[in-house]
Amino acid sequence: MKLKNKPHVKGTRHLFNNPLLERLTRTHISVPLALFSVISAGLLVYGFQHGHINTISAPLLFISGVLLFTLIEYIMHRFLFHLEPKTEKQEKFAYTVHGVHHDYPKDKDRLAMPPPLSLLLTVVFFGIFYLIMDNYVFGFLPGVLMGYAAYLGVHYMVHAFKPPKNFFKILWVHHGIHHYKDPEHAFGVSSPFWDVIFRTMPKH
Numbered sequence: 001m002k003l004k005n006k007p008h009v010k011g012t013r014h015l016f017n018n019p020l021l022e023r024l025t026r027t028h029i030s031v032p033l034a035l036f037s038v039i040s041a042g043l044l045v046y047g048f049q050h051g052h053i054n055t056i057s058a059p060l061l062f063i064s065g066v067l068l069f070t071l072i073e074y075i076m077h078r079f080l081f082h083l084e085p086k087t088e089k090q091e092k093f094a095y096t097v098h099g100v101h102h103d104y105p106k107d108k109d110r111l112a113m114p115p116p117l118s119l120l121l122t123v124v125f126f127g128i129f130y131l132i133m134d135n136y137v138f139g140f141l142p143g144v145l146m147g148y149a150a151y152l153g154v155h156y157m158v159h160a161f162k163p164p165k166n167f168f169k170i171l172w173v174h175h176g177i178h179h180y181k182d183p184e185h186a187f188g189v190s191s192p193f194w195d196v197i198f199r200t201m202p203k204h
Contacts, residue, residue, distance in 0.1 A: 012107045013100055024116065026109035029156045035115060036149045039122065040142035047138025058139040065143020066150070073151055074194035078187040112152050151190040158189075177202045 015025055044062075047053040053061065085091035100107075112118075125144065129137040157168060158175045171189070178186035185202045188195045195201045 012104055012109070015100060024114050027112050027114055028109070029112055029152060029160075031115055032112045032118060032152055033149050035119075036122075036145040040145045040149075043138050043142050047135070050135075050138075052135035053139040057136065061136055061139030062143035062146075065140045065145075066147040067143075069144045069147025069151070070188070070191050071194060072144075073147075073190060074188050074198070077189070078198075078200065082183065082187075112156075118148075147190070154190050174202070 015022060044053070044058065047058070083090075113121075122141075122145065126137060126141055129141055129144075133140060154168070154171050155175070157164070158172050163169050163172045171192075174186050174192050174195075175189050182202050185200045186192070186195055187200055192201065
């Protein structure tokens with residue numbers, strides 16, 4: 001996806017004529033943050049209570065889950081959200097999924113995945129990780145989910161507030177370059193780590 005037009009500094013855009021579908025594309029940032037914090041805490045508590053994880057395995061599994069999410073975030077942003085469409089349907093899909101965000105980066109209601117979809121993906125990931133690691137999923141999946149929550153927090157901060165005067169300014173500038181100068185680089189949002197590894201750091 002190349003930067004075709006200058007992003008709008010304010011405003012929004014309707015994606016669907018159906019009011020229900022349109023409403024489902026919007027969510028307040030507090031909803032997914034609270035939702036996934038509660039789910040993560042519930043999984044950890046259940047895992048500890050039933051002896052599936054302990055004070056040694058839980059932190060290791062949790063950190064591993066966070067790291068995996070940062071990689072998923074990078075891969076999806078680079079290879080799915082910025083896939084160049086070849087047909088009209090692909091172009092519409094690409095715009096609905098991510099293009100509208102580049103057109104209206106300050107639209108606060110579209111800075112997070114709609115909760116129904118993210119909950120469905122949570123169930124899918126739980127099933128996949130359970131098949132791979134059995135009951136260790138109760139320590140691992142919370143890390144993935146809180147990695148997503150951290151990503152949402154950083155993403156919202158970048159688009160909703162002015163540059164902070166602390167460490168987070170690095171992330172603010174990094175994602176700002178992706179939106180306003182170079183959409184072919186700086187795909188990491190919660191961390192530039194994978195941009196460094198895969199050599200997609202901004203050139204300017």
